[in-house]
Amino acid sequence: MARLQLTNVAKRYGNVEVLRDINLDIADGEFIVLVGPSGCGKSTLLRMIAGLEPISDGDFLIDGERMNDIRPRDRDIAMVFQSYALYPHMDVARNMGFSMEIRGAATAERTSRVAEAGRALGLDKLLERLPKALSGGQRQRVAMGRAIVRDPRAFLFDEPLSNLDAALRVEMRLEIARLHQRLGTTMVYVTHDQVEALTLADRIVVLNGGIIQQVGSPLELYERPANRFVAQFIGSPTMNVVAAAPDGASAVRLASGARILLPNHSGAGRAAELGIRPEHVDVVEPGTGDLDAVADVIEHLGSDTNVYTVVEGLGPIMARVRGNVPARSGDRLGLRIRPEHAHLFARDGRALAATGA
Amino acid sequence: MSAIRRPSPVLTFGKYAALAFYLIFALFPLYWLVKISITPDQLVFTEGTALWPSETTLGNFRTVIFHTDFLAYFGNSLIVSLGTAAATTLIAAGAGYAFSRFNFGGKRVIIALMLVTQMFPLLMIIAPIYKIVAAMGLLNSLTSLIVVYTAFNVPFATFLMQSFFDGIPKDLEEAAMMDGCTRFQALRKVIFPLTLPGLGATLGFVFTAAWSELLFALMLISRNEAMTFPVGLLTFVSKFSVDWGQMMAAGVLALIPSCLFFIFIQRYLVQGLTSGAVKG
Structure with missing residues (x-):
């Protein structure tokens, strides 16, 4: 159980600053997901929390105690590595019990804790196997078991699911969610997969270029992204963003000439871009919507249909429609933008006055 | 198609x-x-x-074993080769680990210098080496051979060990440190067991190199009691004749340690012990 606080934390390699002004207060028992494109510094931040990477500047506290110069072994934090990092010469049981072995715990206690964790993760029949005799999913479980057995103050996960196939990833994601519910321990989880972020997190931290872009609950980030980067990073399919110019106080004009009325949007006067999520674009009869478009590719997903279109003078716009759309490539379509879901961005990318849902 | x-x-x-x-x-x-x-x-x-x-x-073998100094040469060679292999591997393992895991000032320079030492023909430096060994009063001693062989084998052995350490994922040490190990504990409990094949290969390589070295042994040893077997082999060549049969029998006997060693080590050379550590 731990509260993790990062104050003005920075990381430099020589003159290169990879993380800057990181301020984060992680509450006890919270599930925090660090998300961002590769090279954004998310793994480095996690490794700084773990103690595997020195902190160049700022303070890192666990439960009020400064941790900057405390060795990893004394931080009482467990970490699940992307590569699993199982000890290849030890069987599953010894892998899981290794931390207790190092701490000199009694063999009986160790055996019972390992057995317990093994049962919880469905590994009870594999305890005597070596890692090389396990499948990817089983190795992943052992890596988690190794962390659980210790009963640490906090768990760190570094892209733990990225080496698994799609089906297994969903299964393990659920398992991690259950684990958090059961243990209630603080967890910090790094991923580049926004679906993992949205499904697991109490709060998501979006990083880009070494800077925190926004911290918030999954819904907050989806509905009220702080800037264009977050808007396009969170949500799948990606939000459509097109150039827009103010046209009166409550409307914008797009490059195609279309005028979009935004009656409740106070930022229209300063807008440089308009963003609209595909699920907030309706496909209508040609000539009756805000935009006239030509269908490019239609993806039928069963429950939904992805309609990729091209709007003359504006470029590609994607719509995601519930159910089936009988359109075909090359068909003329109308697109209607739901104004209450439109996002406006200033020239520097910052979001203008949230629209609310 | x-x-x-x-x-x-x-x-x-x-x-x-x-x-x-x-x-x-x-x-x-x-x-x-x-x-x-x-x-x-x-x-x-x-x-x-x-x-x-x-x-x-089998007469040649009988003669070589019972009527020549071959067994003494063999013993000397064993002492020199084992001593060299142990000393070199110990130094190379430490240096290789440091090169593999740490970044420190002058690392590239040291690596470059070590490479440079491999570029000189031995003949060029044999005279200075003789002078140094003589000044140290080590001529005609097995110690001189161990010191010289170790010096010459450490660079290559270090590169060899470094590549073995490079093959062990850094994650494993980090996981061990997260699990409560100090760096030294992580080295001893996790890295060392995984490096055994590498240590074995390095030991074997250095042992073989020292076992068959002739040039320095010839220069630094002139006393019969301190001769290693490659030098001893030359005693089968006399002024007027060469005792081919005995020389070949001695050669066959000299092959035995290397053969035994490679039979012992080959399964490690083939199979990578780290399989299963990380994904895949």
């Missing part, structure tokens, strides 16, 4: 023929060594080119 093309039989035959040729090329001298060693003296020249002598004998 067929997706998969079977290799043509001609190509397959060619590959095996090339392999067979190479094997004969590599093993024939060895065969000849054994053949001569069991050929009675009087037949060496009369049946010299026959593939197998009409008569065989």
Whole structure:
């Protein structure tokens, strides 16, 4: 159980600053997901929390105690590595019990804790196997078991699911969610997969270029992204963003000439871009919507249909429609933008006055 | 278009023929060594080119073992080679680990210097080495050979060990440190067991190199009691004759330690012990 606080934390390699002004207060028992494109510094931040990477500047506290110069072994934090990092010469049981072995715990206690964790993760029949005799999913479980057995103050996960196939990833994601519910321990989880972020997190931290872009609950980030980067990073399919110019106080004009009325949007006067999520674009009869478009590719997903279109003078716009759309490539379509879901961005990318849902 | 093309039989035959040729090329001298060693003296020249002598004998081996100083040479060689292998591997393991895991000032310079030492022909530095060893009063001692061999083998052995450490994922040490190990504990409990094949290969390589070294042994050792076996082998060459049979028998005996060693080590060389550590 731990509260993790990062104050003005920075990381430099020589003159290169990879993380800057990181301020984060992680509450006890919270599930925090660090998300961002590769090279954004998310793994480095996690490794700084773990103690595997020195902190160049700022303070890192666990439960009020400064941790900057405390060795990893004394931080009482467990970490699940992307590569699993199982000890290849030890069987599953010894892998899981290794931390207790190092701490000199009694063999009986160790055996019972390992057995317990093994049962919880469905590994009870594999305890005597070596890692090389396990499948990817089983190795992943052992890596988690190794962390659980210790009963640490906090768990760190570094892209733990990225080496698994799609089906297994969903299964393990659920398992991690259950684990958090059961243990209630603080967890910090790094991923580049926004679906993992949205499904697991109490709060998501979006990083880009070494800077925190926004911290918030999954819904907050989806509905009220702080800037264009977050808007396009969170949500799948990606939000459509097109150039827009103010046209009166409550409307914008797009490059195609279309005028979009935004009656409740106070930022229209300063807008440089308009963003609209595909699920907030309706496909209508040609000539009756805000935009006239030509269908490019239609993806039928069963429950939904992805309609990729091209709007003359504006470029590609994607719509995601519930159910089936009988359109075909090359068909003329109308697109209607739901104004209450439109996002406006200033020239520097910052979001203008949230629209609310 | 067929997706998969079977290799043509001609190509397959060619590959095996090339392999067979190479094997004969590599093993024939060895065969000849054994053949001569069991050929009675009087037949060496009369049946010299026959593939197998009409008569065989173990007499050469008996003579070499019981009536020459060969066993003493053999013992000296064993001491020198084991000493060199142990000292070199110890130094190389430490240096290789540091090169693999740490970044420190001058690392590149040190690596470059170590490479440079490998570029000099031995003949160029043999005289200075002799001077140094003489000044240290170590001439005619096995210690001098261990020191010199170690110095010459450490660079390559270090590169070898470094590549073994590079092959062990850094994650494993980090996981061990997260699990409560100090760096030294992580090294001892996790990295060391995984490096055993690497240590074995390095030991074997250095042992073999020291075992067959002639030039320095010839220069630094002149006393019969301190001779290693390659130098001792030369005592079979006298002014007017060469005792081929005995020389070959001694050669066969000298092969035994290396052969034993490689039989012992080969399963480690083939199989990577770290499989299963990380994904895949």
